[in-house]
Amino acid sequence: MNRIERTFKELKSLNKKAFIPYIMxxxxxxxxxxxxxxxxxECGADIIELGVPFTDPLADGPTIQRxxxxxxxxxxxxxxxxxxxxxxxxxxxxxxxxxxxxxxxxKYGEERFVKDAKDAGVEGVIxxxxxxxxxxxxxxxxxxxDLATIFLLAxxxxxxxxxxxxxxxxxxxxxxxxTGITGSQILLDGSIEKSINNIRRITDKPVAVGFGISTxxxxxxxxxxxxxxxxxxxxxxxxxxxxxxxxxxxxxxxEAVR
Amino acid sequence: MKKGYFGKYGGRFVPETLMPxxxxxxxxxxxxxxxxxxxxELIHLQKTYIGRPTSLYFAKRLTEHLGxxxxxxxxxxxxxxxxxxxxxxxxxALLAKKIGKKRLIAExxxxxxxxxxxxxxxxxxxxxxxxxxxxxxxxxxxxxxxxRLLGARVIEVSIGSRTLKDAINEALRDWTTNVNxxxxxxxxxxxxHPFPSMVRDFQSVIGKEAKKQxxxxxxxxxxxxxxxxxxxSNAMGLFHEFLGDNIKMIGVEAGGKGIDTGEHAARFAGGSxxxxxxxxxxxxxDDNGNVLGTHSVSAGLDYASIGPEHPFLRDLGKVxxxxxxxxxxxxxxxxxxxxxxxxxxxxxxxxxxxxxxxAPKLSGDKLIIVNLSGRGDKDVQHVAAIKGISL
Ligand SMILES: Cc1ncc(COP(=O)(O)O)c(C=O)c1O
Numbered sequence: 001m002n003r004i005e006r007t008f009k010e011l012k013s014l015n016k017k018a019f020i021p022y023i024m025x026x027x028x029x030x031x032x033x034x035x036x037x038x039x040x041x042e043c044g045a046d047i048i049e050l051g052v053p054f055t056d057p058l059a060d061g062p063t064i065q066r067x068x069x070x071x072x073x074x075x076x077x078x079x080x081x082x083x084x085x086x087x088x089x090x091x092x093x094x095x096x097x098x099x100x101x102x103x104x105x106x107k108y109g110e111e112r113f114v115k116d117a118k119d120a121g122v123e124g125v126i127x128x129x130x131x132x133x134x135x136x137x138x139x140x141x142x143x144x145x146d147l148a149t150i151f152l153l154a155x156x157x158x159x160x161x162x163x164x165x166x167x168x169x170x171x172x173x174x175x176x177x178x179t180g181i182t183g184s185q186i187l188l189d190g191s192i193e194k195s196i197n198n199i200r201r202i203t204d205k206p207v208a209v210g211f212g213i214s215t216x217x218x219x220x221x222x223x224x225x226x227x228x229x230x231x232x233x234x235x236x237x238x239x240x241x242x243x244x245x246x247x248x249x250x251x252x253x254x255e256a257v258r
Numbered sequence: 259m260k261k262g263y264f265g266k267y268g269g270r271f272v273p274e275t276l277m278p279x280x281x282x283x284x285x286x287x288x289x290x291x292x293x294x295x296x297x298x299e300l301i302h303l304q305k306t307y308i309g310r311p312t313s314l315y316f317a318k319r320l321t322e323h324l325g326x327x328x329x330x331x332x333x334x335x336x337x338x339x340x341x342x343x344x345x346x347x348x349x350x351a352l353l354a355k356k357i358g359k360k361r362l363i364a365e366x367x368x369x370x371x372x373x374x375x376x377x378x379x380x381x382x383x384x385x386x387x388x389x390x391x392x393x394x395x396x397x398x399x400x401x402x403x404x405x406r407l408l409g410a411r412v413i414e415v416s417i418g419s420r421t422l423k424d425a426i427n428e429a430l431r432d433w434t435t436n437v438n439x440x441x442x443x444x445x446x447x448x449x450x451h452p453f454p455s456m457v458r459d460f461q462s463v464i465g466k467e468a469k470k471q472x473x474x475x476x477x478x479x480x481x482x483x484x485x486x487x488x489x490x491s492n493a494m495g496l497f498h499e500f501l502g503d504n505i506k507m508i509g510v511e512a513g514g515k516g517i518d519t520g521e522h523a524a525r526f527a528g529g530s531x532x533x534x535x536x537x538x539x540x541x542x543x544d545d546n547g548n549v550l551g552t553h554s555v556s557a558g559l560d561y562a563s564i565g566p567e568h569p570f571l572r573d574l575g576k577v578x579x580x581x582x583x584x585x586x587x588x589x590x591x592x593x594x595x596x597x598x599x600x601x602x603x604x605x606x607x608x609x610x611x612x613x614x615x616x617a618p619k620l621s622g623d624k625l626i627i628v629n630l631s632g633r634g635d636k637d638v639q640h641v642a643a644i645k646g647i648s649l
Contacts, residue, residue, distance in 0.1 A: 055418065055548040058427045058535065059273045059434070065417060077546040102271055103533045107547030129271050129533075154275035156437060161277060179275050180435040 004171035018228030022049035024067035026076030052100035059128040061183030089121035097124040124148030132168035166203035183233035186212030216256035262451030264570035314471035327620035341632030343374040349460035351378030354441035367422035368558030369401025371445030376410035386410040391420040446489025447565035450536035461495025485629035490565035492631035512554035513581035521553035539566040555584035556604035582611035603632035
């Protein structure tokens with residue numbers, strides 16, 4: 001069993017939900033990212049998503065776009081992120097998931113990527129512009145290496161799509177809370193719960209929700225209806241604009257997810 | 259061949275949110291091909307609104323000046339709004355109406371596709387927002403104002419390289435957000451399936467007409483077809499009808515300041531296979547898979563990637579690709595203006611520049627058709643500025 005799967009299983013047996021913060025690797029520097037991962041773990045993160053900077057992040061809003069620009073200026077690449085993970089593995093066992101666009105992986109070579117990611121200690125990968133329809137080879141290779149492939153579902157997903165994504169996903173399913181990009185305004189009107197219930201009728205894989213969750217209240221509401229809460233832009237913004245308040249903010253979010 | 263692929267190129271690399279919309283679009287597009295009423299309406303608008311067929315014009319003085327093969331110009335510059343982009347925009351606007359969308363969005367580089375989409379929206383009565391990079395808004399200011407006159411909102415994109423690729427990113431983000439109400443009118447044979455095939459089909463009217471017209475004028479098929487290649491829609495539009503014939507076809511990319519300088523948009527000369535903005539194709543990228551900045555004097559060719567059917571045709575040896583530099587395109591821009599009284603778009607001037615190189619090497623009985631994809635009014639200010647003349 002993959003460590004992500006085990007994390008969800010353990011949380012479930014304790015009747016708890018996963019708190020999954022996202023940060024951009026290399027924003028504002030590689031050294032700072034290493035510190036931040038340890039801070040997040042210390043604050044109780046169950047899984048941590050590391051963004052890989054890309055020039056054209058078409059699923060991301062301005063906050064993460066700018067973070068990617070800063071990281072690219074620092075010279076951070078996919079290769080660099082793998083080295084960063086390898087280094088972190090001497091200090092922490094917290095499950096790390098890479099969130100990357102597909103072209104850096106394609107250019108790196110899928111097979112080589114899976115091998116190097118696994119060797120470095122990456123547990124899973126989320127590729128927002130790679131639907132399962134185009135991921136046949138990656139799914140196969142990753143499965144052999146026990147690297148979790150986490151695919152996304154959205155409010156627009158039909159039953160066919162839910163089946164397809166559920167079959168292809170390992171670790172958890174990433175439910176995108178809205179039709180939109182990261183950092184948009186979330187709407188808590190009951191539609192998310194309805195969608196998650198639809199997904200649950202089709203699969204018993206864990207479902208974590210992300211996009212637009214920026215406050216402890218929202219995190220609490222989402223944790224009540226899902227298996228995990230992913231928070232990205234709000235944390236990235238805090239790191240950039242008010243780092244002194246970061247730890248308090250993370251602790252509040254952690255406390256809200258249960 | 260895998261669905262949505264041209265050999266190993268193409269596909270559908272988009273966020274899950276958009277997958278159902280692309281499937282719906284594919285279905286509507288396939289149905290529309292067989293739908294008699296739809297085709298009748300499209301043909302009627304092509305004739306009465308766009309002004310098709312556009313003429314195939316024998317460029318006598320240019321031919322004499324170059325002293326070789328006979329050069330014909332397919333006059334897409336004479337289509338309504340001044341470029342081939344309208345062929346696709348009207349087709350997609352009709353489709354959007356058919357699938358019940360109330361709003362159109364588009365990206366634009368040169369502004370021609372933005373103008374064409376704004377025109378389609380006005381014609382059919384839909385809302386329209388157009389994304390355009392800050393740098394392109396400056397060099398194509400005339401078209402920005404035209405779009406506004408047509409009732410569209412022009413949204414400035416000031417992130418990234420502030421040109422076409424960034425406008426496409428923003429349009430895709432908008433579409434992801436508003437997919438339930440909005441149709442994204444992609445302006446070229448690029449992006450996720452079905453756009454590359456669909457846009458090609460809407461543009462293929464160019465080649466169909468040209469084939470009939472050259473048969474009428476010369477009683478035979480041409481020896482060469484030449485077209486500029488940004489995303490590649492005017493080229494596909496001309497080439498597609500001739501793919502079964504034994505004809506040499508040349509796609510002309512933007513050589514910018516020269517390949518060695520790195521400041522260009524010649525994807526075949528300087529790029530490699532990658533996955534970008536929805537499809538697998540050639541891409542100007544670094545070793546880490548990040549997309550490189552581009553340069554061209556022409557906004558419509560200033561783009562890091564190329565429609566996926568082009569590398570497929572290149573691999574098959576059906577189409578050859580070359581490039582023209584900024585200077586060559588500017589010289590062709592002036593040459594065509596002076597010899598024929600036709601001011602071409604700077605994009606189209608790249609195709610003319612290739613004809614300038616090619617024709618003198620061929621004998622006088624050879625025939626070249628150059629796709630004159632658009633007219634140059636939009637570029638007059640920009641060219642004046644390059645020449646240091648203030649208007
Ligand atoms: C007149 C004209 N020609 C050519 C192009 C390039 O596009 P494509 O390669 O899709 O024909 C443009 C794009 O803006 C254009 O305006």
